[in-house]
Amino acid sequence: MCPAGDRLRIWEPAPTNDTTSAPPLLPEGERERIKDLLTNAWQESTRASYGTGLLTYHVFCDQRNIDEASRAPASTDLIIAFVSAIAGSFAGSTINNYVSGIRTWHIIHHVPWNINHLAVDTALRAATASAPSKSTKPPRQPTTTDYLTSILNHLDKNIPLDAAIAACITTTFWSVSRLGEFTVRTISSFDGKRHATGRATALDQDRNGLQVRTFRLPFTKSAKEKGESTSWAQQPGPTDPWEAFENHQHVNNPPPDAHIFAYKTNRRKILTPLTKRKVIQRIKTITSSNNLPNFEGHGLRIGGTLEYLLRGIPFDVVQSMGRWKSDAFQLYLREHAQILAPYLQANPAINLEFVRIAMPPPR
16 A cells, blocks of 8 residues: 555566566665656656556456466557446546556556557547546636635735735736645655745846746656746736735745745644645635635646736747647647637737637648
8 A cells, every 4th residue: 555656666467487578687775766756757647647547457467366476568469358348437638647557557567568559549549439528527617806705805914824925826826837736746755856935036137127926846747857947927906916915924034945825834834835736725714605616726827827828928929838748738729719709809810810829730
């Protein structure tokens, strides 16, 4: 028994007589370091998702009395049988992830993945087509400034946790970032080399004196080695990130080496890194007691993107601000075209630009 994210590394495949799967003739310590290195090629959240798939695979094998040695290297027939067994119960993307988890398990433990990819891909497409309707989530809705205002109105800016959450969600929204980039997964997982700290923010301005606050994110989903930078400027109204950030600094005053949105807890005023779960739990209490729509962390990034687009900011500028990859950005625009359409129709020039970028390329 171990956490889902550790299964890929800790669960050892059974020994095999297949010489092609034998590890290099290196000392055991060196082989273990290689496995650690390979494991780190996948993000923690991905390892957890893959670990869930690996558990499901072993349960499937247990139920069918598949011996340990036959599970790795896995045969094409076994993988297709696994896909077939869970098809109709999970979304296609979930089953794809589960198979990717089994493949990753093979890679980390130097077991060959000799699979007929055409056959497995065909099975995965069939599983996607047979996925239950309930397994497909509706498109995540963008957080609007009105909705964000409703949340902020129910946060007490004098309470350390609320002050940190207000600063975090306004920063995430106006910098068009992922909520996970400004929070930590667990309190104990905070790492100053991977998470934003007080030292990672600064004020900058152009020649006209227009100020922006910049944030250095040392590790992001798309820039694991070099990290990325993001920023916001002061905004009018109750969602102003400037005011929320200054209030957080006043109430919690985290030192430069602490998590940027760390907040004081208990009477000893110990600083605690802000977790994503804590943000969602706190806001859920607000939405449930005030008849507000459910809060979704990714809605902040979507909402920030839409807000800037509706202000007439050029598409390429917003794409750069949000650090969207080209394909993802185009897909995102097409998913939310119905939201943009009423605003774009009045301006033919902008509408043509939207259609040029948002429509899929000719085939």
